[in-house]
Amino acid sequence: MTDTELQQHVELQQSFDATIADEARIEPRDWMPEGYRKTLIRQIAQHAHSEIIGMQPEGNWLTRAPSLRRKAILMAKVQDEAGHGLYLYSAAETLGADRADLTDKLISGRQKYSSIFNYPTLTYADVGTIGWLVDGAAICNQVPLCRSSFGPYARAMIRVCKEESFHQRQGYELLTTMMGGTDEQRAMVQESVDRFWWPALMMFGPPDDRSPNSEQSMAWGIKRHSNDELRQKFVDMSVPQAEALGVSFPDPDLAWNAERGHYDFGEPDWSEFTEVVRGNGAMNVERIAVRRAAHEDGAWVRDAATAFAAREQENHR
Ligand SMILES: CC(C)(COP(=O)(O)OP(=O)(O)OC[C@H]1O[C@@H](n2cnc3c(N)ncnc32)[C@H](O)[C@@H]1OP(=O)(O)O)[C@@H](O)C(=O)NCCC(=O)NCCSC(=O)Cc1ccccc1
Numbered sequence: 001m002t003d004t005e006l007q008q009h010v011e012l013q014q015s016f017d018a019t020i021a022d023e024a025r026i027e028p029r030d031w032m033p034e035g036y037r038k039t040l041i042r043q044i045a046q047h048a049h050s051e052i053i054g055m056q057p058e059g060n061w062l063t064r065a066p067s068l069r070r071k072a073i074l075m076a077k078v079q080d081e082a083g084h085g086l087y088l089y090s091a092a093e094t095l096g097a098d099r100a101d102l103t104d105k106l107i108s109g110r111q112k113y114s115s116i117f118n119y120p121t122l123t124y125a126d127v128g129t130i131g132w133l134v135d136g137a138a139i140c141n142q143v144p145l146c147r148s149s150f151g152p153y154a155r156a157m158i159r160v161c162k163e164e165s166f167h168q169r170q171g172y173e174l175l176t177t178m179m180g181g182t183d184e185q186r187a188m189v190q191e192s193v194d195r196f197w198w199p200a201l202m203m204f205g206p207p208d209d210r211s212p213n214s215e216q217s218m219a220w221g222i223k224r225h226s227n228d229e230l231r232q233k234f235v236d237m238s239v240p241q242a243e244a245l246g247v248s249f250p251d252p253d254l255a256w257n258a259e260r261g262h263y264d265f266g267e268p269d270w271s272e273f274t275e276v277v278r279g280n281g282a283m284n285v286e287r288i289a290v291r292r293a294a295h296e297d298g299a300w301v302r303d304a305a306t307a308f309a310a311r312e313q314e315n316h317r
Contacts, residue, residue: 020221025151028094036220039213040150041097042111043222048088049106049113053287055081057121058130066124073170074127080163087156094152107292115273116203118281125178125185125192131171133193133200133238139164140234141204149221172241179246186246193242194250201265202273204231210270235263 001009012031019026026032055078062078065071089099105111116134121127142161148154178185205211205227217223225233235254242249253266275281 027151044092045102046112048085051081051085053113053117084160091152115276118283125188128171128174129192129196135164135167137200137203144224193247197249201268
């Protein structure tokens with residue numbers, strides 16, 4: 001690097017640092033450190049993959065929804081998740097990532113998606129529990145991302161969060177209906193909540209002292225809160241909702257701590273989390289196989305769209 005180039009680099013870094021310090025936005029054409037770009041692509045791609053893989057657990061119940069109304073709501077929700085994936089892949093593209101390459105990394109196991117989607121949906125109550133707890137955790141995590149320092153990601157999160165709020169309410173409403181039904185339905189709800197509570201807490205990622213990316217991501221304004229802060233917020237928010245619903249969480253250590261002004265809660269099983277993230281959860285193999293098959297089955301659509309675009313370009317020359 002020549003002296004002039006070095007001076008230029010220092011100025012670009014200073015301008016980037018000042019933008020972050022002012023809580024202003026970094027936009028795609030702005031200069032950014034390579035680490036910032038890489039971290040964003042990693043997080044946004046994982047987020048996009050989660051939305052797309054996240055269509056499968058609830059999609060499993062589309063053909064067995066108990067009424068036309070429930071089916072219409074569920075179809076709208078699953079389609080919303082596809083839309084979220086698409087905004088997020090577009091946000092990653094503004095950073096220079098290639099969508100086809102990201103999909104390839106997902107189906108070859110080189111990029112992650114959220115651990116939560118590797119658990120099976122065994123009963124219809126799981127549709128309600130996913131809406132209430134999984135979308136609830138997603139909102140808790142994503143509302144602060146509306147203030148993320150990278151413009152396209154932050155703006156995508158605004159619409160995503162609005163839709164996730166509808167998802168959470170539909171889940172809670174579904175469970176409320178079931179809790180007003182028979183003893184068997186109430187038991188089904190409780191059993192579902194028992195299975196999803198701990199995996200929902202794991203969605204926030206490892207504890208802060210074992211989260212290698214948090215410190216730098218927070219310094220860059222990509223993340224606004226630590227994993228443990230958001231997990232605590234989610235627990236505090238969920239306990240009164242569980243009481244109103246008439247269900248309990250499977251945690252004997254869950255208790256109000258007046259001194260802290262928060263609920264104390266037990267430690268999730270982090271060895272289970274590690275196994276699921278490594279690919280050894282109940283549904284990892286199936287989730288990727290379904291995604292891979294959908295991608296391969298869709299090859300003719302991509303080929304046709306590419307051929308059409310090439311012909312259009314030729315016609316307009
Ligand atoms: C908080 C965190 C998830 C992780 O913090 P970071 O600072 O990034 O990482 P950290 O250093 O703490 O962790 C070390 C390593 O562990 C990985 N890892 C951590 N946690 C998990 C996990 N749970 N699962 C799998 N892997 C996890 C992490 O990537 C890192 O690995 P790497 O170094 O890459 O090899 C952050 O990326 C984030 O906020 N993402 C945006 C939100 C988002 O992605 N939401 C998606 C779900 S919501 C949804 O889809 C909506 C919906 C609802 C219903 C139906 C359908 C759809």
